[in-house]
Amino acid sequence: MLDDVTNSATVESAGPETSELDRVVERAHAALAGRQNDDGHWVFELEADATIPAEFVLLEHFLDRIDQTLDDKIGVYLRRIQGDHGGWPLYHDGAFNISATTKAYFALKCLGDDINAPHMKRAREAILAHGGAERSNVFTRFQLALFGEIPWYGTPVMPIELMLLPRSAFFSVWNMSYWSRTVIAPLLVLAALKPVAVNPRGIHVQELFVTPPDQVKDWIRGPYRSRWGHAFKILDQVLRPAVKLIPKKVHEKAIRASVDFIEPRLNGLDGLGAIYPAMANTVMMYRALGVPDSDPRANTAWESVRALLVDHGDEVYCQPCVSPIWDTGLAGHAMMEAASGPNAVEAEKTKAKMAKAAEWLRERQILDVKGDWAINKPDLEPGGWAFQYRNDYYPDVDDTAVVGMLLHRQNDPANAEAIDRARKWVIGMQSTNGGWGAFDIDNDKDLLNHIPFADHGALLDPPTADVTARCISFLAQLGHAEDRPVMERGIAYLRSEQEKDGSWFGRWGTNYIYGTWSVLCALNAAGVSHDEPMVGRAVEWLRSTQRPDGGWGEGCESYENGPRGAYKESLPSQTAWAVLGLMAVGRRDDPAVARGIAWLTTHQNEKGEWDEQPYNAVGFPKVFYLKYHGYRMFFPLFAVSRYRNLENSNSREVSYGF
Secondary structure: OOOHHHHOOOOOOOOOOHHHHHHHHHHHHHHHHOOOOOOOOOOOOEEOOOHHHHHHHHHHHHHOOOOHHHHHHHHHHHHHOOOOOOOEOOOOOOOOEHHHHHHHHHHHHHOOOOOOOHHHHHHHHHHHHOOOHHHOOHHHHHHHHHOOOOOHHHOOOOOHHHHHOOOOOOOOHHHOOHHHHHHHHHHHHHHHHOOOOOOOOOOOOHHHOOOOHHHOOOOOOOOOOOHHHHHHHHHHHHHHHHHOOOOHHHHHHHHHHHHHHHHHHOOHHHOHHHOHHHHHHHHHHHHHOOOOOOOHHHHHHHHHHHOOEEEOOOOEEEOOOOOHHHHHHHHHHHHHHHOOOOOOOOHHHHHHHHHHHHHHHHHOOOOOOOOHHHHOOOOOOOOOEOOOOOOOOOOEHHHHHHHHHHHHHOOOHHHHHHHHHHHHHHHHOOOOOOOEOOOOOOEOOHHHHHOHHHOOOOOOEOOEHHHHHHHHHHHHHHOOHHHHHHHHHHHHHHHHHOOOOOOOOOOOEOOHHHHHHHHHHHHHHOOOOOOOHHHHHHHHHHHHHOOOOOOOOOOHHHHHOOOOOOOOOOOHHHHHHHHHHHHHOOOOOOHHHHHHHHHHHHOEOOOOOEOOOOOOEEEEOOOEEEEEOOHHHHHHHHHHHHHHHHHOOOOOOOOOOO
16 A cells, blocks of 8 residues: 555645646636537537447448448548557557457448558457457347348347336346347347348458358357356247247237337437437338338437537547536536635636526426336436436436536525426435436346346446435435435445445446545535544545556556556546545545645646546446546546635535535
8 A cells, every 4th residue: 555655755745836726727717618518518529439430330331321521530530549459449548359349340341441451450360369250249249240241140039029028027128227228129120120231332341250150159158247147048049949939910019119119219319318329220220110211210310320420520430429418517516616715716707607507407407208217116206317418218317416416506596496306306216225326226137137138247227336426415415304314325335335445336437436536425425424434444545546646547447357546647537536535525635635636737738628548437347438528627627626625614624515
C-alpha cells in the first residue's frame, strides 16, 4: 500500500493556491458553458469500439442502401483504431478481440479494401491465430449467418415462441433486461425467417475460418461460467430438432407477438430502445417481413440508425446510443458547483443557464407511459428520465436520481412536482435485496446468463452498487424522514457489496474507483459516520491506488481480472472521482486530495478542458466498453470547484448527495 510519505516523494502535499484554483475553475466553467445547446441541454459523443461502425456498414450491405461517401469516412475511422496486434480491441489500447476484428475486417472488405493490404493481412492472420471466425461471439455469428457465411445452426437455438411466454416462465423475455428484450425481439424474427443479405457486391469472408463453416461440428464451446453452461448446451441440442415440430400457426402467432411488442416501442427517430443493436435489427426485420423501405415504420427505423452517426469531416463513426439526459445532469452539477461559494463563477449567468437546462429536463420527464418496468410494479406511477432524448418505455433509475438531485439543488419551486414524481418512482423501483438496478426491478435470474445465447454474460439488469448509491444520495438529499427505511435497506445492500479490499465494483463506470466514489457520496449523504469501518476501508483503498504523480487511473482491464484501480497513467475522470469520494467523507484536507487536485490543475489544457484517450465506462463487462467524451470536462470541474468551495466552508462537509 502506498502511504502519504511515498506519494509525496514526487508531488507536494500542499494543494494549489486559491488564485490558481479560481483560474482553473473559470476556464473549465467557460469551456463547459460554451458546450451547452441553445435549448439548455448538453450532449457529448458516446464512443464504443469498432463493432458498431462495422455493423452499420454491414447493415447497408444487407439492405443494399450503400452510401459510398459516408462509408469511405467510416473506413478511415476503422483503419485508424486498428491495434498494433493486428486486430481491433474493445477499448483504447486494449487486447485483441476476435469478434470486433471479424466484423471490422468484414466491413472493410465490403468497403473495397484489398485483402492483401497490410492492415487486412495482419487482421486476418490474427483472427486465424485465435481460432478463426467460428470462435467469435454469438452476435457476430448471427451477423455472419445473415450474410450466409455460416449456417444458421451456428447460432444458438432461440425460438421465436419465447415471445409468447408469460412473465412467470423462466425463459420469458420479461425476465431479461431491457436491452436484451429490445435486441432479441427483432432478432428472433430474423432467426425465424432466416433472410439473406442482398450483399450487392458479393462480399464473403470464408478466408477467416480455420474450419469451413459447414464442417464445424461444435459451435458452442464456452467459455462456460458454471456447470449450467454445459447443461444448457445439451438443452440447445435437444431443442434444435424439436423447434421444427412447432405448428406453423404458433410460429406465425409468435412473429406477430414480436412485431406487436416492437411497434409501440419504436420511439420515433430515437429508435427501438434507443440503442443501435435493437434499432438495426428492427430495420432488418422490416425488410425480412417484406415491408417496403418507404413505409413510415421502416423509413423511420432506418433514419433513427443514421442519426447515431458522428461526422468529423474526414472520418465517421456510429455511436451505440446518445446520452443527453445523463450529460445534462452531470454537466449541470459541475456548473452549479463552480457557481457556488464565495468565489462563485458567473453565478447569475449560471443560474439562468441552469434554469434553461431544468426546463429542458422537465419536458423530458416520463409521466404518462408505463414502461416495461411496470410488469413488476403495475400500480407505480411513472416519473423517471431516460438516458437518451426519448425512450419512454425505458426510463433509467440512475439518470433519474442524478437529474432529481440537480433539480432539487436549484431550489426552484418550478421543479417541485418533477422531483416528487421522481422520488416516488425511484422508491418504487427498489429491488427486494435493497439495491437498485438501472431499468428493472428484481431482474436477477442469474441462471439465464448461462444459456448459450448469453455468452456476453449480460442478459440481466440486477441491482448494482453504483446505481444504488445514486438512489440513496437522491433520497438523502431530499431529506424525507419517511424514506429512511428505504435508504437503510439500500445501505445494508451496499455494505454487503463492499469488496474485501474496501472498494466497490463500478457496473456502469470504470471501475472500482467509480464504484467507490459513488458509494462514498451516498454514505455521506445518508449520514453514515465517516469513522465507520467500511468508510475507512474505502478511504484506505483509494489512498493505496493513488499514483506517484498524484493522480488516479484505472483501465478497463479491471473488468477482465486485471489490477483494480490501476492504469499506466493518471486520468482526469478517475482522478476527479477519487478526490470527490474522499472529500465526500470528510477528507478534504487529506494530502492525497491535495495531490489529486494539484494533478488536475496542472493537466488542464489551453481550452480549459482535460485530455483523456482511454475509455471510462462499460456497457457489458468483458464485452462492450464506452467512452463518454464529456467525462473529461465536467468531472474535473466538479472536483476542483468542490475542493475550492470546501476551503471556504466552516465545516468541510459536503452537503449534497452527489
